[in-house]
Amino acid sequence: MFTELISISIIVSTTAIAVVAFFIAKKWKKLGAEAVAALQTAKLDADEAKANLESAKIHGCIDRTRRRQVEAVFDVLRDSVLVVDAHGEILHANGCAEGLLFVAPSEAAGMPLADVVIDHQLVSTISDARCGLPKEGRQYEQEIQVGGETVAYEVHLQSVGHKDEAMHAVVTVLRDLSREREIARLKSDFVSKASHELRTPLSSISAYIEMLVDGDAADETARQEFYAVISTETVRLQRMINNLLNISQIEAGLMHIDRERVEFGELVERAVRNMTPQAHAKSLDIHTELASVDLAVKGDSDMLYQVVVNLLSNAIKYTPEGGRVTLSADAENLTHSLHFSVSDTGLGIAPDQTEKVFDKFYRVENYRRVAQGTGLGLNLCRHIVETLHSGQIGVESQLGMGSKFWISIPVGECSVKLAA
Amino acid sequence: METKTHKILIVDDEAHILQVLSLKLRNCGYETTTAVDGKDALRQALTDTPDLIISDVQMPYMNGLELSNELSVNAKTAHIPVVILTARGHTLECSDTDIPNIKKVLGKPFSPRGVAELVAELLIDVPASSTCNSEAA
Numbered sequence: 001m002f003t004e005l006i007s008i009s010i011i012v013s014t015t016a017i018a019v020v021a022f023f024i025a026k027k028w029k030k031l032g033a034e035a036v037a038a039l040q041t042a043k044l045d046a047d048e049a050k051a052n053l054e055s056a057k058i059h060g061c062i063d064r065t066r067r068r069q070v071e072a073v074f075d076v077l078r079d080s081v082l083v084v085d086a087h088g089e090i091l092h093a094n095g096c097a098e099g100l101l102f103v104a105p106s107e108a109a110g111m112p113l114a115d116v117v118i119d120h121q122l123v124s125t126i127s128d129a130r131c132g133l134p135k136e137g138r139q140y141e142q143e144i145q146v147g148g149e150t151v152a153y154e155v156h157l158q159s160v161g162h163k164d165e166a167m168h169a170v171v172t173v174l175r176d177l178s179r180e181r182e183i184a185r186l187k188s189d190f191v192s193k194a195s196h197e198l199r200t201p202l203s204s205i206s207a208y209i210e211m212l213v214d215g216d217a218a219d220e221t222a223r224q225e226f227y228a229v230i231s232t233e234t235v236r237l238q239r240m241i242n243n244l245l246n247i248s249q250i251e252a253g254l255m256h257i258d259r260e261r262v263e264f265g266e267l268v269e270r271a272v273r274n275m276t277p278q279a280h281a282k283s284l285d286i287h288t289e290l291a292s293v294d295l296a297v298k299g300d301s302d303m304l305y306q307v308v309v310n311l312l313s314n315a316i317k318y319t320p321e322g323g324r325v326t327l328s329a330d331a332e333n334l335t336h337s338l339h340f341s342v343s344d345t346g347l348g349i350a351p352d353q354t355e356k357v358f359d360k361f362y363r364v365e366n367y368r369r370v371a372q373g374t375g376l377g378l379n380l381c382r383h384i385v386e387t388l389h390s391g392q393i394g395v396e397s398q399l400g401m402g403s404k405f406w407i408s409i410p411v412g413e414c415s416v417k418l419a420a
Numbered sequence: 421m422e423t424k425t426h427k428i429l430i431v432d433d434e435a436h437i438l439q440v441l442s443l444k445l446r447n448c449g450y451e452t453t454t455a456v457d458g459k460d461a462l463r464q465a466l467t468d469t470p471d472l473i474i475s476d477v478q479m480p481y482m483n484g485l486e487l488s489n490e491l492s493v494n495a496k497t498a499h500i501p502v503v504i505l506t507a508r509g510h511t512l513e514c515s516d517t518d519i520p521n522i523k524k525v526l527g528k529p530f531s532p533r534g535v536a537e538l539v540a541e542l543l544i545d546v547p548a549s550s551t552c553n554s555e556a557a
Contacts, residue, residue, distance in 0.1 A: 192508075195507070196478070196507045196508050197507075199507035199528045199529060200434060200507055200528070202528075202529050203434075203437060203507065203528040203529040203530060204434065204436040204437065204440065205529075206529040206530075206531075207436075207437070207440045207441075207529070207530065207531070207532050208436070208440055210531055210532055210533060211440060211443065211444065211532055214532075214533060216443060216444055216447050216532070229436050229439075229440075233436065
């Protein structure tokens with residue numbers, strides 16, 4: 001009886017009680033040999049139980065650590081993860097799943113699925129999946145209401161458990177497709193805009209060719225005019241295609257640039273020389289202000305020349321006859337950068353349009369009727385300056401008062417020479 | 421000798437398109453006027469009622485669909501047939517062009533010859549409104 005009591009105590013209260021009882025009994029010497037032997041056996045049992053308990057503690061600790069590690073992995077994922085046990089209770093919901101739940105993810109564990117997940121269809125799908133899924137799981141797309149917005153998700157369900165078991169645990173991974181959908185929409189918009197812009201010169205070319213074929217040109221002068229339009233529009237089409245290819249190559253990170261020491265002052269003077277005929281045709285005054293410092297930068301000479309020509313060409317196009325265009329370049333030792341700007345006394349740009357002028361295919365409304373453009377030149381300039389040369393491009397403008405387009409480019413290794 | 425001819429308003433912000441269509445339609449015996457945006461076209465349509473309007477869609481200030489809408493709700497211009505000529509044909513929904521006065525939507529690139537044939541077809545029962553001088557044959 002006493003032995004049984006001791007043994008029960010061992011099981012209930014660990015070995016400490018057994019050990020104490022054994023020593024007390026030995027000291028009092030009131031117990032018979034049988035009782036002492038029973039107590040000794042009990043002590044051995046207690047030692048084993050103690051060892052087992054220690055082992056269980058260690059295993060429990062390992063399990064908790066492993067579980068925390070697995071949860072930590074779920075929590076760093078950018079996808080929402082819901083783990084539901086075979087009874088339909090949440091085992092874990094990661095941080096990303098917050099928008100899908102009535103409660104905070106940290107409070108979801110142990111709660112029934114239907115009390116936690118907002119979307120009824122998702123609840124039903126996960127509940128059904130507990131009956132088992134094919135080995136490869138189940139994947140589908142679903143739109144789910146998250147915070148008042150409809151978000152498209154790719155839902156991947158995987159059941160976890162033995163095939164003979166009636167109910168399984170289910171791991172659900174939900175990937176937000178918003179970004180992919182947005183990229184697809186942007187791509188589609190781009191193709192649509194590009195197609196529209198390419199069709200415009202193409203329309204002129206095909207229409208004038210048909211007019212020539214149909215004999216709609218009254219005389220040789222008219223025919224020469226038609227040829228000139230076809231030629232001009234072909235050049236425009238070619239320029240658009242080149243710009244589009246350059247922009248897409250830069251955006252894809254495929255554009256190779258030759259970095260060399262570029263004498264920016266010389267580059268500006270060359271651009272002015274080449275554009276002077278167009279400026280003279282409109283009686284524009286081209287004024288150049290180049291600071292008498294070293295205006296060298298480390299960059300791609302052809303690309304930077306294209307930027308200068310684009311900005312100068314725009315200023316000439318959109319400045320009325322008799323106006324003035326000023327090109328300025330200066331180097332700043334403090335920031336080791338080169339500043340270049342093209343100011344004009346042209347049409348100017350409304351404040352709500354200044355941010356958009358560098359967007360692909362954007363054309364300022366009041367510019368359309370003044371001159372043709374591809375809507376790509378400034379976008380290409382931005383890519384050349386910002387993506388390829390780590391610089392900045394911007395515009396200051398006032399409607400009817402002219403515009404000032406500016407760029408700022410780090411001088412690169414040339415800064416040493418500048419500082420000296 | 422005075423004869424009646426149809427008057428056509430061509431609306432596009434591309435100068436070459438205005439030029440080529442004007443020439444083609446003049447060669448076919450029509451009188452043409454041009455506008456470079458929707459607002460300009462609406463003003464002209466209200467003051468100088470044309471028999472038919474050919475309009476681009478994407479234009480500054482007022483696009484071709486907005487123009488068609490404005491024309492369709494004005495008693496003075498609601499009867500004028502409109503032909504839409506657009507490079508955005510593939511992105512236009514049927515509902516976009518579901519305006520009573522829009523008779524046809526043509527895509528760019530277009531055939532001036534085809535446009536002239538369509539104009540003749542649309543104006544076959546429309547009495548010519550403009551008077552012009554022409555030499556007797």
